[in-house]
Amino acid sequence: MIYTLCIILFLLGLYGVLVKRNIIKIIISLAMMNNAVNLFLILLAYRSNGVAPILDPGMDPSILLETSVDPLPQALVLTSVVIGLGVTALMVALAIRLYHAYGTFDITKIRKLKG
Amino acid sequence: MGLLPAFVAIPLLTALVLNIVEQKSWYTHILALSSSIFLAVLSFFTPQTHGIYYVGGFGPHIGINMMIDPLNRLILIVVQVIVMLACWYSVGYMEHYTSKSRFYAFVFLMLAGMNGIILTADFFNFYVFMEIATLASYVLVSYGGRSYELEASFKYMILGSISSLFMLLGIALIYSQTAALNMMVAAERIDPAHPVTFLIIVLFLAGLGLKSAIFPFHSWLPDAHSSAPAPISAILSGVLIKAVGIYVMLRFVFNFIGSENAPLTMLAWLGVIGAFVGVVLALGQKDLKRLLACSSVSQVGYIFIGIGLGTPLGLAGALLHLISHSASKSLLFFSAGSIEYSANERNITLLGGLKKLMPWTHLGNFIGFSAIGGIPPLSGFWSKLLILLACVSAGQWLIGLLAALFAIMTLSLLPKIEKNVFTGDIPEHLKKTKESPSSMIIPMIVLSFFCLGIGLIYLVPSWNQNILTSAVEVLMDGRWLGAINNVP
Amino acid sequence: MSGMTGIVKTVAEWIKGFILFYGVYIVLQGHLTPGGGFAGGVIIACSFIMMELAFGKQRAEKELSEHGSHLLDEFGAIAILLLGLWGYFLPQMPFFSNVLLEYWPGSPFHIISAGSIPLINLAIGIKVGTGLYTIFVSLAEYKPELQEKEE
Structure with a gap:
């Protein structure tokens, strides 16, 4: 099943977040997880040889319902991409600040908080 | 019902206006305080019954809905009151910090997100508001800009983003199962026995558990909540983990999948x-x-x-x-x-x-x-x-x-x-x-x-009936979520 | 940053207007063709980002200053919210309802159609274009000496 590939991509991203030490790689892994979910949503809506979901005046709604692709997940993915952009931008900004504060991107060396 | 969008629109408008005024001007405090007091007063005028508001005039099968019932009215009032007091407290506390109006702007962004989470009846809308609230909280945790604050914020942000993505995957699976994003419609259509539903439950419980800092996922909370400025710590510990984590957990477990399946x-x-x-x-x-x-x-x-x-x-x-x-x-x-x-x-x-x-x-x-x-x-x-x-x-x-x-x-x-x-x-x-x-x-x-x-809420019979018992009744109603059937 | 070589500068000078114009086209046709506020706004931001990359900070500052883009960013966001509140303040109209469709329906597949959706697309385009540019500028020009002293 093609959906399994999305889940594998998601888990690969999760693996990257949990295992990698470099902050930039962690950010990339999170973006990968986000894109895996977006891909999953898009694949939910896909229908081979589907038509655009526009109801013309002379068209039968039930036929359109059977042949058209689902437009809603595409709108959701657009929103999700925008949110992902915001999260990534904030993370990169924090990473720059962290680099200037600690002089490293290695999260094992960024340890002032304990307990 | 007409009041419900105001709880999202007023904090958003306040945040945006605060973002363009001068950073140190005297009216920053007045604007933030008056807006938060207005919201706190407004929250007591929300209807006490079940209610639903069609955003954009679309019904539950097409559009985004907002809903109110005794449960989320209770949480809404708690959130407004605590945020109002935190704003009041910030007037004195934020003297040490520069750029005050940006601080208030993020507080109000977080408030808009929390109010949206509490009032929405749509899964994807809930995800969007959750990201608004938590993104503002990541910024506020690192607001002092000292190195350990940045570190705490980054830790919080990684775990928070993972939990959000878990929930987004869960929402995608719900959509694939029920072809609906509206919580009420999806609650009617979901099949608890299906194996995918089990996956949805696991994803949501893990995501919400991370957000509400339940035991195996608690490691971020001491760092994040202790690094933030004090009024923000009060909002984070006092209401954010409850609005984002516990309230949604209650809704999901009791009103969406049914307590017997969780x-x-x-x-x-x-x-x-x-x-x-x-x-x-x-x-x-x-x-x-x-x-x-x-x-x-x-x-x-x-x-x-x-x-x-x-x-x-x-x-x-x-x-x-x-x-x-x-x-x-x-x-x-x-x-x-x-x-x-x-x-x-x-x-x-x-x-x-x-x-x-x-x-x-x-x-x-x-x-x-x-x-x-x-x-x-x-x-x-x-x-x-x-x-x-x-x-x-x-x-x-x-x-x-x-x-x-x-x-x-x-x-x-x-x-x-x-x-x-x-x-x-x-x-x-x-x-x-x-x-x-x-x-x-x-x-x-x-x-x-x-x-x-607060003990009086339990002790005075009429308050107990109006506040606690009616909120519990909403939860004990089972998989029937909100008011889809008895609201015209 | 003094910018890149003469070739890049010349080409960037030639195509910046086309990129900006294409972005505006995508925004304005958002309700008719694929695209819309976000996609068009990203293209608009790209034209400014290209100028910054090719010519350096001073020239990009002349095209659109950081403060100006911040103000436009906020203006776009407030405009979206006010368009949503427009319906809220009218009787019998819910929050974020398409008010303009009642008064000015237009005809399908023309620029003036779909009520207030083109206006919302325009506001989103301004918001995204300037917002993305602001993010880029503030990430590219971050100066570590502004940072507070370590305790």
Whole structure:
């Protein structure tokens, strides 16, 4: 099943977040997880040889319902991409600040908080 | 019903306006305070019945809906009141910081997100509002810009983003199962026996557990909540983990998938372990704010014990403890912030003898720790009593016994703080310490009265009926979510 | 940053207008063709980002200053919210309802159609274009000495 590939991509991203030490790689892994979910949503809506979901005046709604692709997940993915952009931008900004504060991107060396 | 969009629109508009005014202008405080007071007053005028609002005029099968019932009305009022007091407190506290209006802008962005989460009846809309609220909170945690604050914010951000993505995957699976994003429609269509539903439950419980800092996922909370400025710590610990984590958990478990399909016993036991781990961590801390944050883990554990029992009495206890913890933990963070503001020191081994120098802060701290430790007649006593009674009546003797034991351990935080911070000799570097300005004292006094009075919600029969019982009835109604059938 | 070589500068000078214009086209046709506020706004931001990359900070500052883009960003966001509130303040109209469709329906597949959706697309385009540019500028020009002293 093609959906399994999305889940594998998601888990690969999760693996990257949990295992990698470099902050930039962690950010990339999170973006990968986000894109895996977006891909999953898009694949939910896909229908081979589907038509655009526009109801013309002379068209039968039930036929359109059977042949058209689902437009809603595409709108959701657009929103999700925008949110992902915001999260990534904030993370990169924090990473720059962290680099200037600690002089490293290695999260094992960024340890002032304990307990 | 017409009031509901105002709770999202007014904070958003305030945040956007605050973002373009001068950073240090005098009207920043007035704008933020008047907006938050207006929202707090408005929240008491929301309807007490079930209600639904069609955003854009589209019905539940097409458009985004907002809904209100006694449960989210209760949480809405708690959120508005705590945020209002935090704004009031910030007037004095934020003197040390530059760019005040941007601070308020993020507070109001977070408020808009929380109100959206509470009021929305649409899964994807919930995800969007959750990201708004948590993104603003990531920024606010790192607001001081010192290195450990940045580190705490980054840690919080990684775990928060993972939990959000878990929930987004869960939402995608819900859409694939039910072809609906509206919570009410999806709740009617979902098939609890289907294997994908199991995956949805796992994803949502993991995501919401991370957000509400239940036991195995609690590691980010002491860092994040102790690094933020004090009013933000109060909002984060007091309302954010409840609006984003616990409230949505209640909705998801009881109104969406149905309590018989959820691993409630596991939640109760995770709550027990969380209550233990939190209080043990708190007893070992030297940093005052970190101690409070660790104690939040413990109190969230209590709320989950109440949820995990699944009986009406347990849920009433969980809700009462939610309100009581909001008030008492905000009060404690306010007083800790007041100590930090005046003495410029958070390490309790270096503090001492502040009882004479800061009498009002001492009073607030005393009432807060008594309330959280459960000394009658303060708020924590009634809520913990209710949870213990629920444990006993549900036959879970062991959980009740452990919860009582950990309550006594929580109480031992009070003499620890009294001894180290407020009594004893005044160290040399603290001789010139003065009491904080009145704008920081008054919110503490207001919250102290709340801590004294919250027990009345349970004790006065008509309040109990209107506030607690009606909210519990919403949860006990099962998989029928909200008001789709009886609203025209 | 003094910018890149003469070839890049010349080409960037030639095509910046086309990129900006294409972005505006995508925004304005958002309700008729694929695209819309977000996609068009990203293209608009790209034209400014390209100028900054090719010519350096001073020239990009002349095209659109950081403060100006911040103000436009906020203006776009407030405009979206006010368009949503427009319906809220009218009787019998819910929040975020398409008010303009009642008064000015237009005809399908023309620029003036779909009520207030083109206006919302325009506001989103301004918001995204300037917002993305602001993010880029503030990330590219972050100066570590502005940072507060370590305790």
